[in-house]
Amino acid sequence: MAQAELHLHLEGSIDPDTIQLLDPGLTREEIGARYEFEDFAGFIACFRWIAQRLRGPEDYALVTRRLLERLEREDILYAEITLSAGVVLWKEQDLAAIWDAVRDESDRSPVEVFWNLDSIRQFGPDLAMQVAEFAATRVGEGVISIGIGGDEIAGPAKWFRDVFRFSKDSGLRLTAHAGETAGPESIWAALEIGAERIGHGIRAVDDPSLMAYLRDRQIPCEVSIVSNLRTGAVRSLDEHPIRRLFDAGVPVVLNTDDPAIFGTTLAGEFALVRERFGFTDEELATVAENAWKFRFAH
Numbered sequence: 001m002a003q004a005e006l007h008l009h010l011e012g013s014i015d016p017d018t019i020q021l022l023d024p025g026l027t028r029e030e031i032g033a034r035y036e037f038e039d040f041a042g043f044i045a046c047f048r049w050i051a052q053r054l055r056g057p058e059d060y061a062l063v064t065r066r067l068l069e070r071l072e073r074e075d076i077l078y079a080e081i082t083l084s085a086g087v088v089l090w091k092e093q094d095l096a097a098i099w100d101a102v103r104d105e106s107d108r109s110p111v112e113v114f115w116n117l118d119s120i121r122q123f124g125p126d127l128a129m130q131v132a133e134f135a136a137t138r139v140g141e142g143v144i145s146i147g148i149g150g151d152e153i154a155g156p157a158k159w160f161r162d163v164f165r166f167s168k169d170s171g172l173r174l175t176a177h178a179g180e181t182a183g184p185e186s187i188w189a190a191l192e193i194g195a196e197r198i199g200h201g202i203r204a205v206d207d208p209s210l211m212a213y214l215r216d217r218q219i220p221c222e223v224s225i226v227s228n229l230r231t232g233a234v235r236s237l238d239e240h241p242i243r244r245l246f247d248a249g250v251p252v253v254l255n256t257d258d259p260a261i262f263g264t265t266l267a268g269e270f271a272l273v274r275e276r277f278g279f280t281d282e283e284l285a286t287v288a289e290n291a292w293k294f295r296f297a298h
């Protein structure tokens with residue numbers, strides 16, 4: 001059955017081969033070393049380094065094309081992909097031109113693609129508002145939502161209240177990374193400003209009332225097992241709370257997050273959940289269907 005994926009970063013889908021194509025001056029060893037990290041801060045540094053290799057619209061087009069070709073091969077026929085628009089602005093590049101390049105590639109692909117324009121929490125609300133204002137001009141042209149990611153402590157959700165209100169009023173859907181490296185209070189804060197889906201959200205497991213809230217209001221957590229392991233969000237696979245979240249009735253969606261950085265695939269995530277967390281075929285089908293059920297575009 002064709003799959004859908006809702007939490008997937010364009011920049012995190014860029015593999016070392018593509019980096020070498022973008023920057024032939026780099027050796028394989030130099031590139032490989034950049035993909036090594038020990039913790040969340042190291043992951044952020046890796047992500048930023050990859051994003052900095054993208055020099056303009058042509059590079060963004062290339063990496064978009066490669067990602068969409070892979071999704072098609074893997075029978076992932078619906079995707080909501082995050083473009084780190086905040087990083088584009090931070091690099092002082094032309095967001096409109098880069099968006100046009102990305103959208104043209106999306107239009108050519110048989111994969112149904114919608115875009116989440118993301119800002120980095122610790123870059124602050126002003127930059128996020130610039131992203132939102134741009135996203136608002138592209139509603140109905142492929143941009144479906146706005147998001148925040150990055151450091152939950154250094155960039156608390158409450159900073160983005162106006163950004164989220166403006167975005168909602170502009171017809172954009174709202175998603176936020178939360179409860180990844182910070183606790184349930186960070187998820188509550190994201191809900192407080194209107195987040196409709198939670199990126200990761202795994203720390204909801206520490207607050208039964210929050211799990212009940214997510215269950216009752218059918219607000220999904222976009223879970224990525226390998227990501228959580230590689231960034232140190234969980235110390236070991238055994239500690240991953242996906243089984244407890246699922247059993248508590250929290251809607252769970254499975255995702256790769258940054259597949260090339262973490263060395264994962266959507267099929268791999270499903271296999272892991274089957275093998276390590278004892279999900280039955282029926283439970284796996286529920287998780288797979290959740291991606292279609294909770295997609296923003298209907």
Ligand SMILES: [Zn+2]
Pocket residue numbers: 007009149177199257
């Ligand atoms: Zn993410």
